[in-house]
Amino acid sequence: MVKNKSLKRFLAILTITGLSLSVVGCSNNSNNKSETPASSVEASNFETIEFVYSDGAKDYDVKVDSPRKKAVTLSQFMTEMLLALDLGDKMVGTALLDNHILPEFEEDYKKIPELEVGEGHSISKEAFLATGADFVSGWDMSISEQTTGSPDELIEKGITPFLAASYKSDATIETVYEDFELLGKIFDVQDKAKEVIDNMKDDIKVVTDKVGEVKDENRVKMMVYDSGEDKAMAVGSGLANNLIELAGGNNIFSDQNQPYINATWESVVAENPEVIIVTDYLAGSPVEEKIEFLKNHPALKEVDAIKNDRIYVVGLADLSPGVRNSQVIEKMYGYFYGENK
Structure with a gap:
């Protein structure tokens, strides 16, 4: 009987000791896990x-x-x-x-x-x-x-x-979305990339729904002037052209196969744009000087955009790939058809 009590006591102590060791073991494992670099887990x-x-x-x-x-x-x-x-x-x-x-x-x-x-x-x-x-x-x-x-x-x-793929000559706003998706994967922030894309799509849809009511023949003829005196560096194809289209504009140089081209002033006069958008950027000539140059260019005096003083400004960054694209579409629509025209 004494032996049985002693055995029971021994087994109880062994069990408690085993549990204690188990807890310590778990604690040590937990500590080891917490010491694992986050980058390794990611x-x-x-x-x-x-x-x-x-x-x-x-x-x-x-x-x-x-x-x-x-x-x-x-x-x-x-x-x-x-x-x-x-x-x-x-x-x-x-x-x-x-x-x-x-x-x-x-x-x-x-x-x-x-x-x-x-x-x-x-x-x-x-x-x-x-x-x-x-x-x-x-x-x-x-x-x-x-x-x-x-x-x-x-x-x-x-x-x-x-x-960015949206830097290419055949890029569209869809290419910008693809760039955001890829960046989201590279930096492991896919959910945030989707949020950015969805917000851009929602903002752009507000404008394209209104543009859908404009007949193709009534779209505003326009050009984007970047710089140049002997010739005009202007937007041709690519993302900037697609943004213009989404805003309801008809870029007179959209048939070119390069994002920016050097156009003759004769070709500008022949196309007679109703609106000229001038790009502004920190490294270039002040935008006011570029606008003054256009207004005083003798060959352009009969161009509708000049006669009607429909010259507007956007940032170079606005026409480059990124989150600004939805904003500039709305801005250009205002220039073409809205309260800003």
Whole structure:
């Protein structure tokens, strides 16, 4: 009987001890889990992204195995695209503003280190590499051997080179959405990308519903003048042209196969645009000077846009890919048909 009581007591102690060890073991496992780097957890849940980066001369296969954490943006449109995706805390460098940053992004933008721009509007390779970037994007000329390292070199270092597809000559607003979707995957913020796209679609639909009531023959003939005196640098095909179409405009140079063309003044006179939109940007001549030049150009005095003083202004960043696109569509519709005309 004594033996049985002793055995029961021993078994009880063993059980309690086992439970204690089990709890300690669980606690240790829990601690181990908490020490696992967040990036490792994210990487394990990240679906590998593959896409092609092209510099115009060669195509490069790019693979992204984990969410990008340190982005450098070398164009305003890409800077604002990432800020729209709430990625300000993952941006380690930026440069090359075309216009003042959108007010809603100012606070986050001020926190991003600004890279010094030298001759030819380029940054130094040393300054770029010092950021520790694992993602870089901007204009087509932003990524080069001199400024960031060649695409091959970047890929070898684990740095993702990216060029927005909406920069191409056949781009439309749908291409902008595709860029946002891909960026959402690269930075693992797909839900935010969908939110941005849905908001843009809703805003644009408000305008296109009104444009649908305008007959094709009644669409406003217009052109976008960027710069130039001997010839006019003007919008041809591509995204900017599609934005004009969505706003209800008829771009007189829409049949060209390049986003920007050098048009003769004779061709402008022959097409006789009713509206001229002038692009404004920080690096160019003051927009007031460009408007004054158009108004005093002897060849343009009989053009309807000049005679009726229908010259309006948009930012260069407005016509570049990104969140501004829905806003500029609404603005241009106002110029063409609304209270702003």
